[in-house]
Amino acid sequence: MVLRVQDLTKEYGDTTALSNVSFEVPDGSFAVVLGESGAGKSTLLRILNGLTEPTSGSVYLDGQEVTNSRSDVGMVFQQHNLVDELSAYDNALTGTFNRTGFLRSLLNSQPTEDRELALEALSTVGLLDEADQKVSHMSGGQQQRVGIARALVQRPTLLLADEPVASLDPASAETVMAYFRETVKKRDLTTLASLHQVNIAREFGEQFIGMKNGEVMFVGSRSELTPSILEEIYGEIQTEELREGTEAAGVNGSIQNEAAEMRTER
Numbered sequence: 001m002v003l004r005v006q007d008l009t010k011e012y013g014d015t016t017a018l019s020n021v022s023f024e025v026p027d028g029s030f031a032v033v034l035g036e037s038g039a040g041k042s043t044l045l046r047i048l049n050g051l052t053e054p055t056s057g058s059v060y061l062d063g064q065e066v067t068n069s070r071s072d073v074g075m076v077f078q079q080h081n082l083v084d085e086l087s088a089y090d091n092a093l094t095g096t097f098n099r100t101g102f103l104r105s106l107l108n109s110q111p112t113e114d115r116e117l118a119l120e121a122l123s124t125v126g127l128l129d130e131a132d133q134k135v136s137h138m139s140g141g142q143q144q145r146v147g148i149a150r151a152l153v154q155r156p157t158l159l160l161a162d163e164p165v166a167s168l169d170p171a172s173a174e175t176v177m178a179y180f181r182e183t184v185k186k187r188d189l190t191t192l193a194s195l196h197q198v199n200i201a202r203e204f205g206e207q208f209i210g211m212k213n214g215e216v217m218f219v220g221s222r223s224e225l226t227p228s229i230l231e232e233i234y235g236e237i238q239t240e241e242l243r244e245g246t247e248a249a250g251v252n253g254s255i256q257n258e259a260a261e262m263r264t265e266r
């Protein structure tokens with residue numbers, strides 16, 4: 001599914017949250033939106049998910065303009081919005097609401113196909129053995145993996161994620177992102193995630209959209225996301241650490257050695 005955003009603008013009274021935002025995410029690509037707090041990342045994702053109306057501009061999926069919220073657009077939230085008292089499996093199954101309806105889910109009468117889908121999704125995020133566990137007894141990282149499984153059960157053709165690992169410690173964030181990317185790659189799912197941790201973004205993203213004050217000021221690949229571009233996106237983070245961290249990792253290659261000091265906190 002190719003995602004194309006064309007001249008998207010969103011105004012809240014006197015505040016322009018998005019200003020003529022345009023970019024394209026190729027089919028099956030893992031794209032990351034970068035930007036400081038207030039840059040417009042959440043507003044963009046909310047519009048793509050149909051939760052917010054743009055003031056002007058258009059969104060296209062495979063060339064077709066999207067005018068309403070679509071059931072095949074999945075969303076992973078920062079605060080995973082799970083039902084604490086339900087098991088991982090039951091939470092994953094709630095991803096079928098959009099197809100089977102709330103009542104049917106409550107009556108536990110989903111088609112076998114959906115039940116299998118929920119188990120498969122839990123397996124993909126490495127939680128099949130914990131399927132019967134209440135999510136309130138799980139770690140934050142495990143809970144977010146359940147959130148990803150639930151989004152997969154929705155059978156999305158486009159997956160959106162708003163700061164999916166912002167509330168996790170660095171090690172859990174790495175684990176969750178590794179599962180997340182592997183899962184979407186296996187399914188060839190076009191994905192757009194907002195991430196504020198630069199090192200995580202560079203490690204897992206394939207395409208980058210840099211935003212500042214509601215405008216897109218960079219679209220490019222990992223190798224094009226140079227230290228000076230990062231400094232433009234994150235105005236105040238002009239530290240030697242950031243520069244050294246990026247150069248040590250090599251802007252063309254892997255960031256395996258990238259230092260934790262490159263982590264950018266808002």
Ligand SMILES: Nc1ncnc2c1ncn2[C@@H]1O[C@H](COP(=O)(O)OP(=O)(O)OP(=O)(O)O)[C@@H](O)[C@H]1O
Nearest residue numbers: 012015016017035036037038039040041042043044
């Ligand atoms: N419902 C709203 N009403 C008024 N202003 C809003 C609303 N939502 C967002 N804004 C404003 O729009 C701008 C962009 O906000 P947005 O939440 O999209 O940024 P962000 O990059 O996601 O930031 P953060 O990382 O802090 O969530 C900000 O100036 C914000 O105050």
